[in-house]
Amino acid sequence: MTKIGFPSRRQLTSKASDIVPILQKHAPWAEENRRLHDEVVEAMADAGVFRLRKPKRYDGYEVNSETLVDVLSELGRGDASAAWVATVYTIPGWMACMFPDEVQDEVFADPDTRICGTLSPSATATPVKGGVVVNGRWQFISGAHHSQWQQIIAILVPPDGEPHPVMALVPMSELQIVDDWHTSGLRGTGSVSTVANKVFVPEERVLPLMAAVDGEPVSRHTAESRVYRTPLLPVAASSSSGCIVGLGKAAKQAFAERLPGRKITYTDYDSQRDAPLTHLQVAESTMKLDEAEFHVRRLATTVDTKGAEGSDWTIEERVLARADLGQAVRLVRESVDILATASGGTSIYSDVPIQRIARDIHAVHQHALMHPNTNAELYGRVLCGLPPNSQYV
Numbered sequence: 001m002t003k004i005g006f007p008s009r010r011q012l013t014s015k016a017s018d019i020v021p022i023l024q025k026h027a028p029w030a031e032e033n034r035r036l037h038d039e040v041v042e043a044m045a046d047a048g049v050f051r052l053r054k055p056k057r058y059d060g061y062e063v064n065s066e067t068l069v070d071v072l073s074e075l076g077r078g079d080a081s082a083a084w085v086a087t088v089y090t091i092p093g094w095m096a097c098m099f100p101d102e103v104q105d106e107v108f109a110d111p112d113t114r115i116c117g118t119l120s121p122s123a124t125a126t127p128v129k130g131g132v133v134v135n136g137r138w139q140f141i142s143g144a145h146h147s148q149w150q151q152i153i154a155i156l157v158p159p160d161g162e163p164h165p166v167m168a169l170v171p172m173s174e175l176q177i178v179d180d181w182h183t184s185g186l187r188g189t190g191s192v193s194t195v196a197n198k199v200f201v202p203e204e205r206v207l208p209l210m211a212a213v214d215g216e217p218v219s220r221h222t223a224e225s226r227v228y229r230t231p232l233l234p235v236a237a238s239s240s241s242g243c244i245v246g247l248g249k250a251a252k253q254a255f256a257e258r259l260p261g262r263k264i265t266y267t268d269y270d271s272q273r274d275a276p277l278t279h280l281q282v283a284e285s286t287m288k289l290d291e292a293e294f295h296v297r298r299l300a301t302t303v304d305t306k307g308a309e310g311s312d313w314t315i316e317e318r319v320l321a322r323a324d325l326g327q328a329v330r331l332v333r334e335s336v337d338i339l340a341t342a343s344g345g346t347s348i349y350s351d352v353p354i355q356r357i358a359r360d361i362h363a364v365h366q367h368a369l370m371h372p373n374t375n376a377e378l379y380g381r382v383l384c385g386l387p388p389n390s391q392y393v
Contacts, residue, residue, distance in 0.1 A: 019075075
Protein backbone atom coordinates (compact mmCIF):
# COMPACT_ATOMS: atom_id res chain seq x y z
CA MET A 1 0.00 0.00 0.00
CA THR A 2 3.02 2.28 0.07
CA LYS A 3 3.63 1.94 -3.67
CA ILE A 4 3.19 5.01 -5.83
CA GLY A 5 -0.38 5.12 -7.09
CA PHE A 6 -1.89 3.17 -4.20
CA PRO A 7 -3.39 5.18 -1.31
CA SER A 8 -2.21 4.43 2.20
CA ARG A 9 -4.36 3.11 5.03
CA ARG A 10 -4.52 6.63 6.48
CA GLN A 11 -5.51 8.16 3.14
CA LEU A 12 -8.30 5.65 2.56
CA THR A 13 -9.62 6.18 6.08
CA SER A 14 -9.50 9.95 5.59
CA LYS A 15 -11.44 9.69 2.32
CA ALA A 16 -14.09 7.61 4.06
CA SER A 17 -14.29 10.15 6.87
CA ASP A 18 -14.75 12.97 4.35
CA ILE A 19 -17.95 11.45 2.95
CA VAL A 20 -19.60 10.81 6.33
CA PRO A 21 -21.73 14.00 6.01
CA ILE A 22 -23.07 12.76 2.66
CA LEU A 23 -24.00 9.41 4.19
CA GLN A 24 -25.69 11.11 7.14
CA LYS A 25 -27.59 13.46 4.83
CA HIS A 26 -29.08 10.64 2.76
CA ALA A 27 -29.63 8.09 5.55
CA PRO A 28 -33.30 9.09 6.07
CA TRP A 29 -33.91 8.88 2.30
CA ALA A 30 -32.30 5.45 2.16
CA GLU A 31 -34.48 4.21 5.01
CA GLU A 32 -37.65 5.54 3.39
CA ASN A 33 -36.80 4.21 -0.09
CA ARG A 34 -35.22 0.95 1.12
CA ARG A 35 -32.04 1.36 -0.93
CA LEU A 36 -28.98 3.58 -1.03
CA HIS A 37 -29.18 6.99 -2.67
CA ASP A 38 -27.22 7.18 -5.94
CA GLU A 39 -25.20 10.08 -4.54
CA VAL A 40 -24.04 7.86 -1.67
CA VAL A 41 -22.90 5.16 -4.10
CA GLU A 42 -21.07 7.76 -6.17
CA ALA A 43 -19.41 9.21 -3.06
CA MET A 44 -18.21 5.77 -1.95
CA ALA A 45 -16.87 5.10 -5.44
CA ASP A 46 -14.98 8.41 -5.40
CA ALA A 47 -13.54 7.49 -2.00
CA GLY A 48 -12.21 4.21 -3.39
CA VAL A 49 -14.49 2.05 -1.24
CA PHE A 50 -15.33 -0.38 -4.04
CA ARG A 51 -11.65 -1.00 -4.82
CA LEU A 52 -10.65 -2.08 -1.31
CA ARG A 53 -10.56 -5.82 -2.06
CA LYS A 54 -10.01 -5.53 -5.79
CA PRO A 55 -6.64 -6.91 -6.97
CA LYS A 56 -3.94 -4.36 -7.66
CA ARG A 57 -3.50 -5.63 -11.20
CA TYR A 58 -6.99 -4.22 -11.92
CA ASP A 59 -6.19 -0.89 -10.22
CA GLY A 60 -7.64 -2.11 -6.94
CA TYR A 61 -6.08 -1.58 -3.53
CA GLU A 62 -5.93 -5.18 -2.23
CA VAL A 63 -6.04 -3.92 1.36
CA ASN A 64 -5.65 -5.98 4.51
CA SER A 65 -8.25 -6.51 7.22
CA GLU A 66 -7.02 -3.74 9.51
CA THR A 67 -7.48 -1.20 6.73
CA LEU A 68 -10.98 -2.54 6.08
CA VAL A 69 -11.85 -2.08 9.75
CA ASP A 70 -10.69 1.55 9.69
CA VAL A 71 -12.50 2.47 6.47
CA LEU A 72 -15.76 0.63 7.16
CA SER A 73 -16.00 1.91 10.72
CA GLU A 74 -15.84 5.45 9.35
CA LEU A 75 -18.66 4.65 6.93
CA GLY A 76 -20.62 3.13 9.82
CA ARG A 77 -20.37 6.46 11.62
CA GLY A 78 -22.25 7.98 8.70
CA ASP A 79 -24.91 5.39 7.95
CA ALA A 80 -25.15 1.73 8.87
CA SER A 81 -26.89 0.81 5.61
CA ALA A 82 -24.16 2.36 3.46
CA ALA A 83 -21.45 0.71 5.56
CA TRP A 84 -23.26 -2.63 5.45
CA VAL A 85 -23.54 -2.60 1.67
CA ALA A 86 -19.88 -1.64 1.34
CA THR A 87 -19.02 -4.47 3.72
CA VAL A 88 -21.02 -7.00 1.74
CA TYR A 89 -19.35 -5.97 -1.50
CA THR A 90 -15.91 -6.72 -0.02
CA ILE A 91 -16.78 -10.37 0.69
CA PRO A 92 -18.15 -11.56 -2.70
CA GLY A 93 -15.50 -9.29 -4.23
CA TRP A 94 -12.85 -11.28 -2.36
CA MET A 95 -14.50 -14.56 -3.42
CA ALA A 96 -14.43 -13.47 -7.07
CA CYS A 97 -10.64 -13.45 -6.81
CA MET A 98 -10.72 -17.24 -6.42
CA PHE A 99 -11.82 -17.65 -10.05
CA PRO A 100 -9.57 -18.13 -13.09
CA ASP A 101 -7.76 -15.06 -14.38
CA GLU A 102 -9.87 -14.82 -17.54
CA VAL A 103 -13.04 -14.68 -15.42
CA GLN A 104 -11.56 -11.94 -13.30
CA ASP A 105 -10.64 -10.02 -16.46
CA GLU A 106 -14.34 -9.93 -17.31
CA VAL A 107 -15.72 -9.30 -13.83
CA PHE A 108 -13.26 -6.55 -12.89
CA ALA A 109 -13.45 -4.72 -16.22
CA ASP A 110 -15.49 -1.96 -14.57
CA PRO A 111 -13.31 0.45 -12.56
CA ASP A 112 -15.69 0.16 -9.58
CA THR A 113 -17.03 -3.37 -9.88
CA ARG A 114 -19.70 -4.11 -7.27
CA ILE A 115 -20.48 -7.74 -6.53
CA CYS A 116 -23.33 -8.68 -4.21
CA GLY A 117 -23.92 -12.16 -2.89
CA THR A 118 -24.70 -14.62 -0.16
CA LEU A 119 -23.35 -17.80 1.42
CA SER A 120 -26.73 -19.56 1.45
CA PRO A 121 -27.02 -22.49 -1.01
CA SER A 122 -30.69 -21.91 -1.81
CA ALA A 123 -30.53 -22.95 -5.48
CA THR A 124 -29.68 -25.94 -7.64
CA ALA A 125 -27.10 -26.19 -10.41
CA THR A 126 -27.70 -28.82 -13.08
CA PRO A 127 -24.69 -29.84 -15.21
CA VAL A 128 -25.08 -29.25 -18.95
CA LYS A 129 -22.62 -29.06 -21.81
CA GLY A 130 -20.20 -26.20 -21.16
CA GLY A 131 -21.49 -25.26 -17.72
CA VAL A 132 -24.51 -25.47 -15.43
CA VAL A 133 -28.11 -24.30 -15.41
CA VAL A 134 -29.12 -22.61 -12.17
CA ASN A 135 -32.58 -22.33 -10.66
CA GLY A 136 -33.33 -20.84 -7.28
CA ARG A 137 -33.86 -17.83 -5.06
CA TRP A 138 -31.58 -16.01 -2.64
CA GLN A 139 -32.65 -13.69 0.17
CA PHE A 140 -30.83 -10.80 1.87
CA ILE A 141 -28.91 -9.69 -1.24
CA SER A 142 -27.63 -6.37 0.09
CA GLY A 143 -26.76 -3.77 -2.52
CA ALA A 144 -28.34 -5.71 -5.38
CA HIS A 145 -29.75 -2.53 -6.94
CA HIS A 146 -26.28 -1.10 -7.51
CA SER A 147 -24.40 -4.31 -8.40
CA GLN A 148 -23.13 -5.51 -11.76
CA TRP A 149 -22.62 -9.12 -10.63
CA GLN A 150 -23.91 -11.54 -8.01
CA GLN A 151 -21.87 -14.30 -6.45
CA ILE A 152 -24.34 -17.15 -5.96
CA ILE A 153 -24.20 -20.41 -4.03
CA ALA A 154 -26.02 -23.46 -5.36
CA ILE A 155 -26.06 -27.20 -4.82
CA LEU A 156 -24.58 -29.01 -7.80
CA VAL A 157 -26.27 -32.34 -8.43
CA PRO A 158 -23.93 -34.35 -10.69
CA PRO A 159 -25.05 -37.44 -12.61
CA ASP A 160 -22.62 -39.46 -10.50
CA GLY A 161 -21.30 -38.60 -7.06
CA GLU A 162 -22.58 -36.62 -4.11
CA PRO A 163 -24.29 -33.24 -4.38
CA HIS A 164 -22.00 -30.42 -3.23
CA PRO A 165 -22.13 -26.62 -2.97
CA VAL A 166 -20.64 -24.50 -5.71
CA MET A 167 -20.18 -20.79 -6.11
CA ALA A 168 -20.71 -18.97 -9.39
CA LEU A 169 -20.63 -15.46 -10.80
CA VAL A 170 -23.73 -14.25 -12.67
CA PRO A 171 -24.41 -10.84 -14.25
CA MET A 172 -27.26 -9.04 -12.49
CA SER A 173 -28.94 -8.59 -15.86
CA GLU A 174 -29.63 -12.35 -15.89
CA LEU A 175 -31.35 -12.37 -12.50
CA GLN A 176 -34.75 -11.13 -11.38
CA ILE A 177 -34.90 -8.74 -8.43
CA VAL A 178 -37.84 -9.24 -6.07
CA ASP A 179 -38.60 -6.08 -4.09
CA ASP A 180 -39.41 -7.72 -0.76
CA TRP A 181 -37.16 -5.75 1.61
CA HIS A 182 -39.62 -4.50 4.23
CA THR A 183 -37.81 -4.62 7.57
CA SER A 184 -37.32 -2.91 10.92
CA GLY A 185 -33.60 -2.28 10.51
CA LEU A 186 -30.91 -1.82 7.85
CA ARG A 187 -33.74 -0.71 5.58
CA GLY A 188 -31.44 1.34 3.37
CA THR A 189 -29.38 -1.68 2.34
CA GLY A 190 -31.95 -2.77 -0.25
CA SER A 191 -31.30 -6.40 0.71
CA VAL A 192 -33.87 -7.78 -1.72
CA SER A 193 -34.27 -11.32 -3.01
CA THR A 194 -32.98 -12.40 -6.40
CA VAL A 195 -34.19 -15.24 -8.60
CA ALA A 196 -32.49 -17.38 -11.23
CA ASN A 197 -34.83 -19.03 -13.72
CA LYS A 198 -32.92 -21.47 -15.94
CA VAL A 199 -29.83 -19.28 -15.99
CA PHE A 200 -26.89 -20.80 -17.86
CA VAL A 201 -23.49 -20.23 -16.24
CA PRO A 202 -20.37 -21.21 -18.21
CA GLU A 203 -18.11 -23.70 -16.46
CA GLU A 204 -15.26 -21.23 -16.02
CA ARG A 205 -17.53 -19.12 -13.78
CA VAL A 206 -18.33 -22.06 -11.48
CA LEU A 207 -16.09 -23.29 -8.65
CA PRO A 208 -16.51 -25.60 -5.65
CA LEU A 209 -17.42 -23.49 -2.61
CA MET A 210 -14.56 -25.12 -0.68
CA ALA A 211 -12.07 -23.26 -2.89
CA ALA A 212 -13.10 -20.10 -1.07
CA VAL A 213 -13.80 -21.70 2.31
CA ASP A 214 -10.20 -22.95 2.41
CA GLY A 215 -8.68 -19.93 0.65
CA GLU A 216 -7.38 -21.84 -2.35
CA PRO A 217 -7.75 -19.65 -5.45
CA VAL A 218 -7.64 -21.13 -8.93
CA SER A 219 -6.24 -17.88 -10.28
CA ARG A 220 -2.47 -17.97 -10.78
CA HIS A 221 -2.10 -14.25 -10.09
CA THR A 222 -4.35 -14.28 -7.04
CA ALA A 223 -2.42 -17.17 -5.51
CA GLU A 224 0.62 -14.91 -5.36
CA SER A 225 -1.13 -12.56 -2.91
CA ARG A 226 -1.50 -13.52 0.76
CA VAL A 227 -4.66 -11.39 0.97
CA TYR A 228 -6.48 -14.15 -0.92
CA ARG A 229 -4.85 -17.18 0.74
CA THR A 230 -6.89 -17.06 3.95
CA PRO A 231 -9.98 -19.17 4.79
CA LEU A 232 -13.25 -17.50 3.81
CA LEU A 233 -14.99 -17.35 7.18
CA PRO A 234 -12.20 -15.52 9.04
CA VAL A 235 -12.03 -13.14 6.07
CA ALA A 236 -15.81 -12.61 6.14
CA ALA A 237 -15.78 -12.12 9.92
CA SER A 238 -13.00 -9.52 9.87
CA SER A 239 -14.53 -7.78 6.84
CA SER A 240 -17.85 -7.42 8.67
CA SER A 241 -16.50 -6.11 11.95
CA GLY A 242 -15.63 -2.52 11.01
CA CYS A 243 -19.22 -1.62 10.17
CA ILE A 244 -20.29 -2.80 13.63
CA VAL A 245 -17.78 -0.61 15.45
CA GLY A 246 -18.90 2.31 13.29
CA LEU A 247 -22.48 1.82 14.48
CA GLY A 248 -21.34 2.14 18.07
CA LYS A 249 -19.43 5.32 17.26
CA ALA A 250 -22.46 6.72 15.46
CA ALA A 251 -24.63 6.16 18.53
CA LYS A 252 -22.07 7.80 20.80
CA GLN A 253 -21.88 10.84 18.50
CA ALA A 254 -25.66 11.09 18.11
CA PHE A 255 -26.18 10.96 21.88
CA ALA A 256 -23.49 13.57 22.56
CA GLU A 257 -24.97 15.99 20.03
CA ARG A 258 -28.39 15.94 21.75
CA LEU A 259 -27.06 16.02 25.31
CA PRO A 260 -26.47 19.79 25.79
CA GLY A 261 -29.69 21.48 26.85
CA ARG A 262 -31.65 18.25 27.38
CA LYS A 263 -33.42 17.89 30.70
CA ILE A 264 -34.75 14.79 32.40
CA THR A 265 -38.51 15.22 32.41
CA TYR A 266 -40.33 14.92 35.73
CA THR A 267 -37.12 15.38 37.71
CA ASP A 268 -35.24 18.38 39.09
CA TYR A 269 -32.43 17.91 36.55
CA ASP A 270 -32.54 20.87 34.18
CA SER A 271 -29.62 19.31 32.32
CA GLN A 272 -29.29 15.61 31.65
CA ARG A 273 -25.54 16.14 31.52
CA ASP A 274 -25.51 16.90 35.27
CA ALA A 275 -27.17 13.64 36.32
CA PRO A 276 -24.92 10.93 37.84
CA LEU A 277 -27.09 8.36 36.06
CA THR A 278 -26.06 9.85 32.73
CA HIS A 279 -22.39 9.66 33.73
CA LEU A 280 -22.75 5.97 34.54
CA GLN A 281 -24.63 5.25 31.31
CA VAL A 282 -22.12 7.04 29.09
CA ALA A 283 -19.19 5.37 30.84
CA GLU A 284 -20.70 1.88 30.59
CA SER A 285 -21.65 2.37 26.95
CA THR A 286 -18.18 3.64 26.04
CA MET A 287 -16.42 0.79 27.85
CA LYS A 288 -18.53 -1.77 26.00
CA LEU A 289 -17.61 -0.10 22.72
CA ASP A 290 -13.94 -0.22 23.71
CA GLU A 291 -14.27 -3.92 24.51
CA ALA A 292 -15.95 -4.55 21.15
CA GLU A 293 -13.08 -2.83 19.36
CA PHE A 294 -10.62 -5.12 21.17
CA HIS A 295 -12.29 -8.18 19.62
CA VAL A 296 -12.46 -6.51 16.22
CA ARG A 297 -8.78 -5.54 16.29
CA ARG A 298 -7.68 -8.96 17.54
CA LEU A 299 -9.63 -10.59 14.73
CA ALA A 300 -8.21 -8.31 12.03
CA THR A 301 -4.65 -8.68 13.34
CA THR A 302 -4.94 -12.47 13.37
CA VAL A 303 -6.24 -12.58 9.81
CA ASP A 304 -3.52 -10.25 8.55
CA THR A 305 -0.69 -11.89 10.49
CA LYS A 306 -1.54 -15.45 9.50
CA GLY A 307 -2.11 -14.33 5.92
CA ALA A 308 1.30 -12.65 5.76
CA GLU A 309 2.96 -15.71 7.29
CA GLY A 310 1.07 -18.12 5.06
CA SER A 311 0.50 -20.35 8.10
CA ASP A 312 -2.28 -22.90 8.44
CA TRP A 313 -5.39 -22.17 10.50
CA THR A 314 -6.42 -24.50 13.28
CA ILE A 315 -10.08 -25.25 13.85
CA GLU A 316 -9.93 -23.37 17.14
CA GLU A 317 -8.56 -20.27 15.37
CA ARG A 318 -11.28 -20.47 12.74
CA VAL A 319 -14.13 -20.63 15.23
CA LEU A 320 -12.51 -17.94 17.38
CA ALA A 321 -12.82 -15.63 14.36
CA ARG A 322 -16.58 -16.09 14.44
CA ALA A 323 -16.64 -15.81 18.25
CA ASP A 324 -14.77 -12.49 18.13
CA LEU A 325 -17.26 -11.16 15.60
CA GLY A 326 -20.23 -12.36 17.64
CA GLN A 327 -18.88 -10.82 20.84
CA ALA A 328 -18.28 -7.50 19.07
CA VAL A 329 -21.90 -7.52 17.86
CA ARG A 330 -23.16 -8.31 21.36
CA LEU A 331 -21.14 -5.52 22.98
CA VAL A 332 -22.02 -2.87 20.41
CA ARG A 333 -25.71 -3.75 20.66
CA GLU A 334 -25.51 -3.38 24.43
CA SER A 335 -23.58 -0.12 24.09
CA VAL A 336 -26.15 1.33 21.70
CA ASP A 337 -29.09 0.12 23.80
CA ILE A 338 -27.75 1.98 26.84
CA LEU A 339 -27.60 5.26 24.93
CA ALA A 340 -30.96 4.69 23.23
CA THR A 341 -32.55 4.08 26.63
CA ALA A 342 -30.94 7.25 27.96
CA SER A 343 -32.19 9.33 25.02
CA GLY A 344 -35.69 9.92 26.35
CA GLY A 345 -39.14 9.92 24.81
CA THR A 346 -38.30 12.42 22.08
CA SER A 347 -35.78 9.97 20.61
CA ILE A 348 -38.57 7.89 19.07
CA TYR A 349 -39.16 10.54 16.39
CA SER A 350 -37.97 9.42 12.98
CA ASP A 351 -35.70 12.44 12.53
CA VAL A 352 -33.63 11.51 15.60
CA PRO A 353 -30.74 9.25 14.45
CA ILE A 354 -30.38 7.19 17.64
CA GLN A 355 -33.60 5.26 17.03
CA ARG A 356 -32.46 4.25 13.54
CA ILE A 357 -29.03 3.26 14.82
CA ALA A 358 -30.62 1.09 17.52
CA ARG A 359 -32.84 -0.68 14.98
CA ASP A 360 -29.88 -1.18 12.65
CA ILE A 361 -27.66 -2.84 15.26
CA HIS A 362 -30.52 -5.12 16.28
CA ALA A 363 -30.87 -6.14 12.63
CA VAL A 364 -27.14 -6.89 12.46
CA HIS A 365 -27.46 -8.90 15.68
CA GLN A 366 -29.95 -11.25 13.99
CA HIS A 367 -27.62 -12.12 11.10
CA ALA A 368 -26.95 -15.88 11.02
CA LEU A 369 -23.17 -15.56 10.80
CA MET A 370 -23.00 -12.75 13.36
CA HIS A 371 -25.36 -13.91 16.08
CA PRO A 372 -23.43 -13.88 19.37
CA ASN A 373 -25.15 -16.97 20.78
CA THR A 374 -24.54 -19.11 17.69
CA ASN A 375 -20.89 -18.09 17.45
CA ALA A 376 -20.20 -18.46 21.17
CA GLU A 377 -21.73 -21.94 21.20
CA LEU A 378 -19.61 -22.96 18.22
CA TYR A 379 -16.46 -21.70 19.93
CA GLY A 380 -17.32 -23.35 23.24
CA ARG A 381 -18.10 -26.63 21.49
CA VAL A 382 -14.63 -26.76 19.96
CA LEU A 383 -13.02 -25.73 23.26
CA CYS A 384 -14.75 -28.73 24.84
CA GLY A 385 -13.06 -31.08 22.36
CA LEU A 386 -16.01 -31.60 20.01
CA PRO A 387 -15.90 -31.07 16.25
CA PRO A 388 -17.64 -27.94 14.87
CA ASN A 389 -21.28 -28.52 13.96
CA SER A 390 -21.06 -26.16 10.99
CA GLN A 391 -19.28 -26.18 7.63
CA TYR A 392 -18.97 -22.39 7.87
CA VAL A 393 -15.67 -22.23 9.76
